[in-house]
Amino acid sequence: MKKIFRLIFISMIILMLFPIDWSYAIEIEQLDEEMQTTTETSEEGVLDSTEASTTDSSVTQETSEEEIEEDEKITDSNDIKYSSDDNGDEINNKNILRATPTQADDGFWLVDSAATLTEYLKDSQKLNLRLTNDIDLGKGAYQLRTNMIIDGANHIITYDKEGYSDRGLYINQKDAVVEIRNTQFGNSDGTGAVGYYGFLSGGSAINMTFIFDGVDYYSNNGQMIHNVNGSVIMRGQNTIDQRGTGGYSQEWAEVNSVEIQNGYTSIKHSSNQTLAFIWSTSTYLANPYAGKSQIAVRENARLDIQTNSNMTYGTLAPSYIVEKNAVFNLDKVTLATGGSRNQFFASAQTQPVTFDFQEQSQVDFKLPEPINLYTAKGGMTIGAAADVSVDVASGTIFSTASSSQFVINMNKSKRVSFAGTSPGTLGLNGVSNGVNLSFASNYLQKIETFSNKTSSTPTQEIMKEASDLTVQGANFVNASSSSDPFTAPELLALKNSQKMVFSEFIDVPDQLGLFTHDAEDTSVSLSGNSVNNGSPATEVKFFIFSDEEDTNDLRNARQIVTLDSFDGQTNTALKSYYSVLVDGLNPNTLYWAQMVVTNQAGESEFSEAEVFATKPQLSNITANVTTTTAIISGELASDTGKWTDYSNGEAAAIPDQQAYFGSKYNQVTVEYSKNKTFPANETNAQVADLSGDKNQKFSTKLKGLDGEATYYVRVKVAGVYGEEVILVMSPLTEFQTVTEIINVQVPIEMAFQTKNQDIGTAKEGQLTSADYPIINNGNVATKISLTNLTKENADANQLLLLNHLSGNQGQDALALQLLVDHDQSNPLFLTNGLSSVPLSLGILNTNEQKNLTLAGKYFNPTGSVLFPTYKMTFKVEKNEE
Known part of the structure; x- marks a missing residue:
């Protein structure tokens, strides 16, 4: 801030000391610029000292389209030539009071006149310029430099360059990039844009790029682009x-x-002066497009051309690229002038x-005559979902020499x-057995042939999915690689056609089967097919x-099964052809199946x-x-x-x-x-008894079976149609009969006792023993009973066996009980009477223990x-109850 105050103070002193010397006033303006930005440089005094010599003489540079001069250096601003005014007086800039430069918020320097433009172009730091008025450049010269942007802000620039490339806007700097936006060149009536070399002349420098964004150009006596x-x-x-008729009317x-x-x-x-729309001549290796003549319409862009001229001069390799959705x-017909x-x-x-x-490009060519390929190689490639039309007013689509190897491929x-x-x-001419016309499609390809190009009704419709052909003039031959060859009548239809249309034929599927x-009991396999009419199925639904009705x-x-993945x-x-397995169905039920197929x-x-x-x-099934x-x-x-x-x-x-x-x-029916x-x-069979309405039960007893034999069982049921269906269920589809085995484990010895410590208590004389198991190890239920009890020694003979617990104290008597599973409510008294009245211990089932x-x-x-000591007899027998 201190530095700024000091500069202001010094400036005011200079103004006070030299109040009438405008050259110093210019220096004051320069100091103001230094206060605004540190990137500006002061060169005003130097320019003032040199302009007099450059404006004293008039130098004109003459060039022709055949002469290319390599000048890769930008011309110094001292060499800029200024044209005479209408009175022939030279413009003397030395004594002009220059306006203070103004700059927009976005950094663009504001240009209100050709004079302001001249001044700004002298400053190498002023690269972004914006017009605030329409400007007439007249015959003046305005040399640009790389990285410049001129924003016309929708104003009009007019000029008269005549046959000079270094008038108007021009640049001659290798690898330069210049952008001009939002500008109209020339008036809408075609005046105000005069000259061979375009509104921006490119000179001969290599690899310059001109960017035009929102540019309109109207001229009846000039060429738009020169680079x-x-x-x-x-x-x-x-x-x-x-659309020019003047002497400077040239290529576009x-x-x-x-x-x-x-x-x-x-x-x-x-143009009535030239024969071509574009003239491409550069073969310099430093030019990325050397040897080419290219028009590229990038993705989503659009280009419309009407011209009366050939597309190119010369023999550099032409290419026309139209990218996705472009x-x-x-149209070479509407403005055609013939010849x-x-x-x-x-x-x-x-x-x-x-x-x-x-892919998805749209192309429409309207041509008065064929595309004259001569011996050119190359081809026309048409991508997926592209829509292309080529209409020639007279002749074939292409005119080719017999050695042409040009190929059309539609994918x-x-x-x-x-x-x-x-x-x-x-009009193609391919070598024998070569392929110069081929197509493949995701859909059924419909080829319509017309005997007359103006007819709206095809003479024949041909359906193909893919094919390779050799075309020699009007003759069409299937290539050996063709996956879907044309028949002889179809080839004849191609030969006699004046118009052929290849189109994707898509209709809803039909002829469903x-x-x-x-x-099975809960599932069914469904197989279907359909004619898809040009588009594969995207979804198939099966209805049950x-x-x-x-x-x-x-x-x-009842069920809908959707097939939307077609692997396999x-x-x-x-x-x-489609197939699915439908499960989760109800058994023993009538169903009706239908199918619907969807494509694009x-x-x-x-x-x-x-x-x-x-x-x-x-x-379920069981066997007892x-x-x-x-x-x-x-x-x-x-x-x-x-x-x-x-x-x-x-x-x-739901x-x-x-x-x-x-x-x-x-x-x-049960079969065994x-x-x-x-x-x-x-095989023997026996009808079973059925019971119930839903989930019906059945039962039958098979008799007279062999012992120790394995039998296999299956069930035969009359299905919903009345046909017999055999049902099995593993592992219960077999059983084995066996011989009866009685095998009961009983105790060999059982001991009982009284305890001395119980004497004098309520438990005096009470008998106790351990638990003795009895187990059925056989394969049949067994009844167990006690049938006898005998006394085996003198002590046993001394004791009286009672069948009750009410004996006299001091008497040699014994009440001996047998408990089954500690059941105190049903004691069994062991006496000498067991031989006449046995005691039943109950039924033991297989593997049961008491x-x-x-x-x-x-x-x-x-x-x-x-x-x-006593001996007790157990009786074991099969339970017949």
Whole structure:
């Protein structure tokens, strides 16, 4: 801040000392600039001292289109030439009071006149300029430098460059990049834009790039673009109307590459002085586009051209690139003036010619004469979903020499139309057995041939998916590599055509066929097919109904199975085959199946309904086996399936509804055999008893079986159609009869006692013993009883055995009890009477165990010690109850 105050103070002193010397006033302005920015430099005094010498003489540089001078250095501002005014007086800038420079908030220097522009161009730091008024550059010279941006702010620039490249706006600096935006050059009536070399002359420097963004150009006596060793990029909305009759009316551009980077560029061009729309001459290796003549319409951009001229001069390799979603319309008919200008190329082509129409591009060529390829190699590639039309007013699409190797390749294109006035339409000339016309499609490709290009009705429609052809003039031959060859009549139709249209043929699928097979109790396999009319299926729905009256309405469906992934399926644009497994069905039920196929064009009608029946289902089966008999019991399922409620539409479906439908079983037969293959002469059958309405139960007793034999069992059921269905359920499909084995484990010895410590207590004389198990180890239920008890020694003979607990104290008597599983409520008294009245211990089932315990009372516990011994007899027998 201190430095600024000091500068202001010094400036005021200078003004006070030299109040009438304007040259010093200019220096004051320069100091003001230094206060505003540190990037400005002061060169005013130097320029003032040199301008007098440069304006004293007038130097004119003459150039021609045949002469290319390499000047890769930008001309010093001291060398800028100033044209005379209308009175012939030279403009003397030395004594002009210069206005204070003004700058917008975004850094652009504001230009209100040609004089201001002149001053700004002297300052190498002023690169971004914006007009605030329309400007007439007259015949003056304004040399630009790299990285400059001129924003016309929708104002008009007029000029008169005549035949000079160093008048008006020009630049001659290698690798320079200049952008001009939002500017109109010339007046809308075509005046005000005069000159051979365009509104921005490029000189001969190599690899300069001009960027035009939102530029309009109107001229009836000039050329728009001149950048002979560089390229041009168009952005935004650009309108060019260059239809000249004056002496300076030339090509639209002298450049090697034009790129429509984005937006919409419209060009109307006609000239009575030249023969071409673009003249490309540069072959310098430093130019990235050397040897080319290129128009590239980038993704989503649009270019419309009307011209009366050939597309290019010279023989540099031409290429026309139209990227994804881009549009290129070329009309050489509307403004045509006839003669040699009606050709596509001004010279016979020997270099490769490239037409690259990429995915989803739109291209429309209207041509008065064929695209004259001569011997050119290259080709026309038309990408996926592209829409291309080439219409030639007279002749074939191409004119080629017999050695031409030009190829047309269409890869999944949406629509390609070729129309001319000669048989064979295309006019290609390929070598024998070569492929110069091929196409492939995601869809069924429809080739329409027209005997007359003006006819709207095709003479023949040909359906193909892909093919390779050799075209020699009007002759079409299938290539050996062709996957879908044309028939002889189809080839003849191509030969006689003046117009042929390749288009994707898409219609909803039809000719649906549906088949059911391998029906089981809860599932069925469905196989279907459809003619897809140009587009593979995107979705196939299979509908299952439980009533024929419900068909053709998805709301009545019991199940809907959707197939939207076609791995392992055959799904093409022609005919497709589908298969699915539907499960979760109800057993023993009639169903009706239908199918709907959807492709890119839409949804087919329902297929015809196919009826099928699920098999009966065996829920369970058991075998209760004895030695020679077996009771076979089981259950048949009636409503175990699930269904989905679609009554409110598929989106509001309610899944996992319990099935309530299904047919009743009428008869069940149990078949059994000792041979697992069930031969007729070794198989016995017995009708089982059925009970219930849903999930019916069945039972039957098989008698007269062999002991210790293995039998195999299966169930035969009459299904919903009345046909017999054999059901099995592993592992209960076999059982084994056995011989009865009685094997009961009883105790060999049981001991009981009294305890001395109980004498004098309530427990005096009480008997106790351990638990002694009795176990059924046989394979039949067994009844156990005690049939005898004998005294085995003198102590036992001394004791009286009682059958009650009310003996006299001091008496040699014993009440001996046997408890089963400690059951005190039902004691068994062991006495000498067991031989006549046995005691039952109960029934022991297979593997069952009971515990025996001895209890009771000895009535003389204070007497002498006794050791009585008894023998007890167990009786074990099969339980027949």
